[in-house]
Amino acid sequence: MSRYGQYCPITRSLEILGDRWTLLIVRDLLVGATHFNELARGLPGMSRAILSKRLDLLERHELVRRTDDGYQPTDACRDLGPIIFGLAEWGARWAFGEPRQDELDPTVLMWWIRGGIDPAAFGERRVVLHVRLPEARRTRFWFVVDRDDVSLCFTDPGHDIDVLLETSLSTLYQVWEGRIDLLAAVRDGLVSLTGRREVLMRLPDALLFSPVAPYVRRARLTSPAT
Structure with missing residues (x-):
């Protein structure tokens, strides 16, 4: 110390x-x-x-x-919560641009996303979300969402895929952190989402996104150049 x-x-x-x-x-x-x-x-x-x-x-x-x-x-x-998230608010406004290559770790992002999926949004059914990141050093991940748990798999779990999400690692990080809106990214062709319609409809409610995403979104509104 x-x-x-x-x-x-x-x-x-x-x-x-x-x-x-x-x-x-x-x-x-x-x-x-x-x-x-x-x-x-x-x-x-x-x-x-x-x-x-x-x-x-x-x-x-x-x-x-x-x-x-x-x-x-x-x-x-x-x-310390107000201090930590005060730093998030300051950083989102004054120090947060596009991600650097040394900040892009696909496994870390998948663990973050695992903790930010709400199984209740899908009801009682099991849902399997397959993520493909063609340019990352690890390119394929699976989330198996059960009623009370979300599992992150690094090999095919052998279940039918309900949703396939394909994008670049940089884009997915920015979506997760609130810098890019998910539906806008799909509309603009930055993210491809395919699969069962009923699951796709519930996906935006199931993804809770990063705890700092609200600060990043607010910074985007108040500082368009951020």
Whole structure:
């Protein structure tokens, strides 16, 4: 933990939260990640050793507690919500353009999407969504959506496909983050959606999109050049 040698609540906060990755771990805890492997999958650029070290720091300062169900944010951690999403709002307005190549990881995006699919939108039936990203280093993914669970598969699960989504990885990231509207992307030919009509009709309700998408959409409205 870095010390700044200044008696100030801002420096005390930075001594806990200012190291690389720490705020992103807090971000993921606040949006529902609880298990070590779940956090590691969402932050693949961070070593597991660093993740363990950061979680230990957060636990010592009572921002998380370890339970039988994994890591749970405390009230102190949840109080960081306005700060984390305040950064999202600022970043969407002032620092968020088209994605860079080093930011495009297809597996990370699929794990994010898995956590943002609402099975209730499809009712009682099982739905299989097949995603094809022709230009990505991994090109094919399947989501198997059951009533109470969403599974991400990296090989064909052997079920009939209800919806096929084809697009570039860059476009899908921007749709997920709210920078490009899904239906507009389909209309403009950036995204191809084919499959069972009744499932396609429910898909926009099933996709909850990124927790930062509302801030990105608002920035688009107020700053057309963003």
